[in-house]
Amino acid sequence: MLAARRLARGGVVLRRWCTTGSSSRVGSGSSGNGGAGASAAAAAGGSSSSSSSSSSSGGPVSDGPGGAGSGGEEKVEWYALWRTRRGRRYLCWLAAAYSVTLGLVLYAKAAVERSAEDLQRQQQQQQAAGNDRASKLSLGGHFKLTDQHGLPFDTASLAGRWWVVYFGFASCPTVCPAELRKITDTVAALETDFGPGCVTPVFVSLDPARDTPAALREFLAPFHPSFIGLTGTEAEVKDVASKFRVYYSVIDTDDQNLKPGESPEDYQIDHSCIIYLMNPSGKFCDFFSKETDGGVAIEKVARHLDGTMSFVDQ
Helix, strand or coil, rough: HHHHHHHHHHHHHHHHHHHHHHHHHHHHHHHCCCHHHHHHHHHHHHHHHHHHHHHCCCCCCCCCCCCCCHHHHHHHHHHHHHCCCHHHHHHHHHHHHHHHHHHHHHHHHHHHHHCCCCCCCCHHHHHHHHHHHHHHHCCCCCCEEEEEECCCCEHHHHCCCEEEEEEECCCCCCHHHHHHHHHHHHHHHHHHHHHCEEEEEEEEEECCCCHHHHHHHHCCCCCCCCCEEEEEEEEHHHHHHHHHCCCCCEECHHHHHCCCCCCCCCCCCECCEEECCCCCCCEEEEEEHHHHHHHHHHHHHHHHHHHCCCHHHH
């Protein structure tokens, strides 16, 4: 808009300068021609007297090429301007300024469109990279075990539901109870916003020799009532742990290192402490370590549930 105003203002100045320049050129031309100028003046005087007489007698009066006609004046002015070197230079500068202004506007428009395209392309690349990352970290899968009631359990029963799973053992003195308490508080907090059953907590025992269904019922009693406790044979548990890439190892206890009241059966199990979040399709979605604060876990799971967070955001 500013460039348009400047161009219009330049046109007005140009017209004024043109009129002034043409007048001065006519004056200088008449003064530089001696006798021809005088005869022209006499002829002009005669024509003026004759025109006066014709005017007085009521005869018609006509305008010449440089008369009162506005169209003729404009043509003469622009033509006279173009005939002069200074006028041509001015018109060239005016055209150059218009071309530069138009070029800058088109360049700015193209830059904005290119930035929008680059941003969209970057978002698509991030989405593709996130999906590829999620596919490479394909944790979990279908499995069958036995629940704390002695009934067969199949992960197909969790289809269409969000669920979290933690691997541990019922004889764990501190870590496993603390992590199950974190899961209980997280699920309880989410149920206030998303309703009961929004997330199903699952506990898989890494100690099938001692964690019978009855032992799991007793161990899970203080925690969330919807907890599903699972156990099975050594081979079944090992298969499920490998699908989630869970590390675990039995710590052998020598008779010489036993504390009073302990037996060789009071062994401990060293294992990784990870809480896995699975989506309704049974795909791995997120995880929380032992160091993850309960409030952070609640916030992240809530964002997954309401759809505002995906694996790409990790």
